[in-house]
Amino acid sequence: DIQMTQSPSSLSASVGDRVTITCRASQSISNYLAWFQQKPGKAPESLIYAASSLQSGVPSKFSGSGSGTDFTLTISSLQPEDFATYYCQQYISYPLTFGGGTKVEIK
Amino acid sequence: VQLVESGGGLVQPGGSLRLSCAASGFTFSSYWMTWVRQTPGTGLEWVASIKQDGSQKYYVDSVKGRFTISRDNAKNSLYLQMDSLRAEDTAVYYCAISDFCVYWGQGTLVTVSS
Numbered sequence: 115d116i117q118m119t120q121s122p123s124s125l126s127a128s129v130g131d132r133v134t135i136t137c138r139a140s141q142s143i144s145n146y147l148a149w150f151q152q153k154p155g156k157a158p159e160s161l162i163y164a165a166s167s168l169q170s171g172v173p174s175k176f177s178g179s180g181s182g183t184d185f186t187l188t189i190s191s192l193q194p195e196d197f198a199t200y201y202c203q204q205y206i207s208y209p210l211t212f213g214g215g216t217k218v219e220i221k
Numbered sequence: 222v223q224l225v226e227s228g229g230g231l232v233q234p235g236g237s238l239r240l241s242c243a244a245s246g247f248t249f250s251s252y253w254m255t256w257v258r259q260t261p262g263t264g265l266e267w268v269a270s271i272k273q274d275g276s277q278k279y280y281v282d283s284v285k286g287r288f289t290i291s292r293d294n295a296k297n298s299l300y301l302q303m304d305s306l307r308a309e310d311t312a313v314y315y316c317a318i319s320d321f322c323v324y325w326g327q328g329t330l331v332t333v334s335s
Contacts, residue, residue, distance in 0.1 A: 158315070
């Protein structure tokens with residue numbers, strides 16, 4: 115099974131900050147990597163697929179990069195509505211696996 | 222696009238439940254479909270996925286032999302039959318479009334407890 119490791123597990127940031135979250139796969143997954151945002155009490159929402167393709171309707175302040183084993187999600191200027199938990203997921207092979215999540219909190 | 226899960230509830234250990242996911246707003250028969258679960262306060266766990274025509278199905282090891290994913294393309298519906306339920310199956314269950322979860326339903330809570 116492919117293990118997905120996110121870092122950090124949580125971070126505190128201020129409105130306007132640039133935030134970067136890292137996701138590392140235990141073996142190469144090419145670009146079969148998705149990112150999700152989840153707010154408390156809500157279902158996750160897709161942000162990015164294929165490592166860097168922005169899902170329709172997702173603002174351009176979100177961006178993804180990487181291939182192989184190392185990936186990043188960047189929020190260019192953090193806004194109040196961005197405080198949430200973010201997850202990565204590999205979908206190159208079954209079992210599909212998620213990272214443990216990164217909780218972005220207000221500083 | 223809309224995905225609406227139903228069928229969750231309280232069940233005793235060893236019992237069964239059948240979850241449903243009603244899909245609308247997209248061509249259901251053209252997409253792989255996926256079930257993902259989330260234990261309250263923790264992360265996401267993939268449960269099962271099914272190909273467009275139902276000919277391929279995949280499961281996480283912890284549910285193999287107990288859960289069955291199926292679909293009815295004529296009814297635009299996805300199902301998860303859950304048998305021999307355990308306390309550790311307690312979670313919110315989400316259905317999602319595709320293996321990279323393009324869109325998620327709102328979830329249905331399954332509680333396994335005596």
